Amino acid sequence: MMIGTIRLNFIVAGLAGLLTFCLSIGNNLLLTSCLKTVYSFLILFILTFGFRWVLGLMLGAEHAAGHAQHANMTTDSSVGQTLDLTTPEEDEETRELLKANMGNKHSPSSADMQFSPLNPPKLVTKNNLDPEQLAGALRRMSED
Template sequence: MMIGTWRWNAVLGISGGLLTLLFSLSSNGLAITAMRCVYAFVVFFVLAYLFRAILAFILHTPADKLPNEMVTDVPEEKGTRVDLSTPDESDELSGMLKQQLDGRPAEDTKEQAPFKPLQPEKLVSTPNKEPDELAKAIRHLTGG
C-alpha cells in the first residue's frame, strides 16, 4: 500500500515539466524544449512513485502485514495502545454543581482554609550605587 494517490505523481510530473520548460526555453528551440518537458514529466512521475513506495515502507507498522486473526494473538506491551475515551462522570459533576449552587461544601473534600492572597515582598532599589559595584554584582551573578 502506497501513501497518497496517482494525483501526487501527476502534480510532481507537471511541476517538473514546467520547471524544465522555464529553464530550457531560453536556451533551446521549441521542439527540443517540448521533448525535454515530456522526459522531465515521465522522470518526475516515476520518481514520485518510488518516493511514495519508500515512504510507505518506512512508515508501515508490523501489524499491517499480519492477518486479522493473528493481530489479536500478539501480546500487548505497556504503552503501545492509548485509550483516549473519557469516563462518564456526568452524575458526579451535576451533584457537585448542585452542592455549589446550594452553598453546601462538597462532602468528599477536606475542610479548606479561607482564601488569602499572596503578599510578596517589596522590591528594593539601590539608588546612589557606584557603577563599578553594580558591574561587580552583575559579573558575580552571571558568573563572568
C-alpha cells in the first residue's frame, strides 16, 4: 500500500532535477549539467517510491491497529475496567497428578532422616619430611 500517486514522484523528482540544473549550470558544461539533472531526477523518483511505500506501511499498520482496537472497544466496553483476583479451582486431573508424583517417590519420612553436619577431613601438615622423598616426588612430577 502506497500513499499518494505517481504524480507525487514526478513533482518531487522534477523539482530536484530543476534545482540541480540551476545550481550546476553556472559551474559545468550544458551536457554535464543535463546529465546531473537526469541522475538527480532518477534517484529522487526511485527514493520517493520507497518513501511512499514505507509511509503507507506505517499509516496502514496504525490504521489497522486503530480499527482493530476500535472494534474491540465497541464489542466489549467492560474489558480492562475490572480486576479479577480469584484463583481458578484446581481440577481433578491436577490433583491426581500430584498424588501420583508424591506416591512414586517413596521418600523417607522426616523421622528417618536426621540432620548430620558435614565433617570434612582436617588438613594435617607434616613437619618431618625426608628430603630424598621430596626430591623423588619432584622428579616424578617434572617427568610428567
